[in-house]
Amino acid sequence: MRKKIAILLLLFFLSGLLGGCWSRSEIGEEAIILGTGVDLTEDGLIRLSVQIASPGAFSAGGDTSGGGKEPPAWVVWAEGETIEDAERYLAMKVPRRIYWDHSIILVIGERMAKRGTEMVSNFFLRTGEPRENMWLMVARGEARDILQAQPMLAKTSAQATGFLTRMKTGYIVQIWEYAEMRASKGVQPVVTGVEVQDFGEGRGPGQGENSTVQKKVELSGVAVLKVDKLIGWLDAHETRGLLWLKGEAKEGAVIVPSPGEPGKEVSIKIRRSHTKIVPEYDGENLWFNVNIYVEGDMVEQQSRVDLAKPEQIKALETAMSEEIKARTTATLEKAQTEYGLDIFGFGNAFHRKYRKEWREMQNHWDEEFSRAGVNIAVEAHVRGIGLLSMPAGSPEK
Amino acid sequence: MLEHGKIDGKQAIFLMLSVVLPTAILTIPAGIVRTARQDAWLSVMAATLAVLLIAWLVVSLSLRFPGKTLCEYAEEILGKTLGKIVCLLYIWLFFLYAGSGAVRQFSFFLVTAMMPETPIEVFSITVVAVAAYAVRNGLEVLCRFNQLFLPVTGLLAIVFFLSTIEMKPARLLPVFDAGLLPIVKGTVMPTMLMGEIVLLAMIIPYLNKPEEAQRIAILSALFNGFVLTASTLEALLIFGPDLAAHWIFPTFNAVRVISIANFLERLESVIVAFWVLGGFVKVGVFYYVAVLGSAQCLNLKDYRPLVLPVGVILVSFSSFMHGENIVDMIYYISQIQVPFMLIVFEVGIPLLLLIIALVRGKGGQSS
Structure with missing residues (x-):
């Protein structure tokens, strides 16, 4: 019995050693990276910029209690031949171990993206530490500037950008989704665009005299990649069209001219939508029938017409589908004529239906896509009109 | 008889699940997807x-x-x-x-995905040492432990279920x-791995x-097939055939992608727990x-003196017989181990x- 107890005690104390000292990492010795940026410098080197959280600013009451004003994050960068090379130079500047696991965003600078995004994503997918669900974006300009911007409502620009992304107002993509698009032959990758905007001088309470021009991060359209190189952009309007065609327009609004009163607008908020792409191929002609279904609620009306009538709702629905059709057509034309790239995944839809033809066509799919005809049909429904039935002073009363 | 323990049917089924699944769910999908692409799950079903x-x-x-193991009746049949x-x-x-291949895979996954700075021998020696203790105590102990751990698989099912939001059937x-x-070609590898139930x-x-x-x-073959199909589908439905073939451990990455409400994430620890516990039983x-x-071959009265030497052989085989790096290991599995083991x-x-x-x-009449 005594022997048993002795052994149990020994085991119990030995378990204390299980954690070991090998590869141990104390949280106080980690440099926790919140955002990562990769740029190409003038000399053709890769510049890796990281935004490192400074833990003091995150602890409870960190802003108010003493300790002065510790900035919540520190942006530091280093250059190298490869990302790992740059990381090693970075390690000479950062007094802690660089820890990738919490990086929220990965921003690729414009020049780097033109050179190739695969050179960047490879490191982050191959190394186990960065997460596959990091948000991937391409900066208009330098990625470093995105990390250096001062955010509002969030402590660091990386977090702010992460939140912006999660609101799904624009087209957003995680690094593994990019990798999937990159690996697939039936779709060309598109990546969220971001840019730094001046927000003017802050004059809110507490900012007083020492207010300067604030720099904020803003989602700005979509970067279009050919294979993995940046070749152009879609602006915010065209991005809406992209979202409709990709079936990812789950948030946002459609602004349509008000029936019965030209020049005034009505806003319809999207509640749900889905998109179906049906390819048709007869051996010679290739065309796609795109069926978009959308449901929304009217949330705003500028005109004074009484819209709470069945025929007016019908008119609204028609206007809505016209508007969506115009948006998607514009984006589609840009993709087909200007870029000649299938950024919508029509190729994947084609592959699903015509697997034999695809085997031959996948090798020159983008040309086939550029020549393809597309019929867009939108089925729009207005479900709710909010809490008002008709605007005040409606002449038809 | 050398072994005096007795196990019941349920324990035997559980044991066969642990023989196949722990390494298979992580290492297999990539290989099958590479050959059979989006039809990989059909390969696993075939x-x-x-395997039946x-x-x-x-x-x-x-x-x-009856009452004889493979080694004993081989002598009876062939002289x-x-x-x-x-x-x-x-x-x-x-x-x-x-x-030793299982030891190697077990250690390599932990080194590649979790602890890159630890020497690989640490994992192989540890797992063999723990297994040695169980083996020394006999079949019954191994089975009991396995019965205790297998419910962890339930967590795995929950994780797979949680990942359904990222899945798209169109893939x-x-x-x-x-x-x-390609589907037929893709069946070879899962057949070999699930065929390890010949240990029965x-x-x-x-x-x-x-x-x-x-x-x-029959039941263990069906269960194995089911779980393996599920994990292949998991990788395929999340990543699609193109990306799933790019990963080395696609199921692991698929689980890492799960993020529910920005709150329930980093679930790969479940996979690792399954891997460590199951790898040990395997x-x-x-x-x-x-x-x-x-x-039995040496006509010994007790097998316990052999535990230590065989353990040493396992560790050294795992270091020397499976190539020097992970690329060799994958090559050996797919090009040598699979066809050879299966056919012979x-x-x-x-x-x-x-x-x-x-x-x-x-021999008597087969019942």
Whole structure:
């Protein structure tokens, strides 16, 4: 019995050693990276910029209690031949171990993206530490500037950008989704665009005299990649069209001219939508029938017409589908004529239906896509009109 | 008899699940997806049918010789010399080679995905040392432990279920993309891995109801097929065939992608827990049959003196017989281990033994 107890005690104390000292990492010795940026410098080197959280600013009451004003994050960068090379130079500047696991965003600078995004994503997918669900974006300009911007409502620009992304107002993509698009032959990758905007001088309470021009991060359209190189952009309007065609327009609004009163607008908020792409191929002609279904609620009306009538709702629905059709057509034309790239995944839809033809066509799919005809049909429904039935002073009363 | 423990049917099924699944769910999907693309799951299902045949073959053979393991009845069928040779072939080239392969995979995954700075020997020595303790205490202990741990698989099911939000069924289309041939090619690898349930031939004598062996083999083959299909689907439905083939451990990455409400994430620890616990049992079973087989081959009264030397062999095999790096390891598995093991040890020899036994009229009637 005594022997048993002795052994149990020994085991119990030995378990204390299980954690070991090998590869141990104390949280106080980690440099926790919140955002990562990769740029190409003038000399053709890769510049890796990281935004490192400074833990003091995150602890409870960190802003108010003493300790002065510790900035919540520190942006530091280093250059190298490869990302790992740059990381090693970075390690000479950062007094802690660089820890990738919490990086929220990965921003690729414009020049780097033109050179190739695969050179960047490879490191982050191959190394186990960065997460596959990091948000991937391409900066208009330098990625470093995105990390250096001062955010509002969030402590660091990386977090702010992460939140912006999660609101799904624009087209957003995680690094593994990019990798999937990159690996697939039936779709060309598109990546969220971001840019730094001046927000003017802050004059809110507490900012007083020492207010300067604030720099904020803003989602700005979509970067279009050919294979993995940046070749152009879609602006915010065209991005809406992209979202409709990709079936990812789950948030946002459609602004349509008000029936019965030209020049005034009505806003319809999207509640749900889905998109179906049906390819048709007869051996010679290739065309796609795109069926978009959308449901929304009217949330705003500028005109004074009484819209709470069945025929007016019908008119609204028609206007809505016209508007969506115009948006998607514009984006589609840009993709087909200007870029000649299938950024919508029509190729994947084609592959699903015509697997034999695809085997031959996948090798020159983008040309086939550029020549393809597309019929867009939108089925729009207005479900709710909010809490008002008709605007005040409606002449038809 | 060397082994005095008895296990019941449920324990045997659980044991067979642990023999196949722990390494298979992580290492297999990438290989099958590379050959069969989005039809990989069909390959796994077809493989399950093939494994049912293997299971039937091995169990029918074993049931002709009640109370005897593969090593014992090989002698009875083929005569002393030939029988011992077959027995040694099984021990060295199958139990020890595949067992050390499991040790290698176990350690390599932990090194590659979790702890890159730790020397790989740390993992292989540790897992073999723990398994040695279980093996020394006999089959019953190994089974009890396995029974205790297997419910962790339930967590795995929850994780797979949680990942359904990232899944898109369209990624499985079109079915039969490149015709039937890639699917057939894709079945080879899962058949070999699930075919490892031929280890039952060493365990059937220790069942408390050996007449249930046929049912046990069929059920474990079906369960294995089901879980393996699920994990292949998991990788395919999340990543699609193009990206799934790019990863080395696609199921692991698929689980890492899960993020629910920005709150429930980083679930890969479940996979790792399954891997560590299951990997230990898998190594343990191979280790056990190698030790037991050697003892029977050498006509020893007790197998325990062999535990230590066999363990040393397992560790050294795992370091020297599977190449120097992970690329070698994957190459060895897909190019050498899979066809060789499948043809020789899982189908060839058992079939030959059965035919010779029938011709020579050895053994009782198969029930």
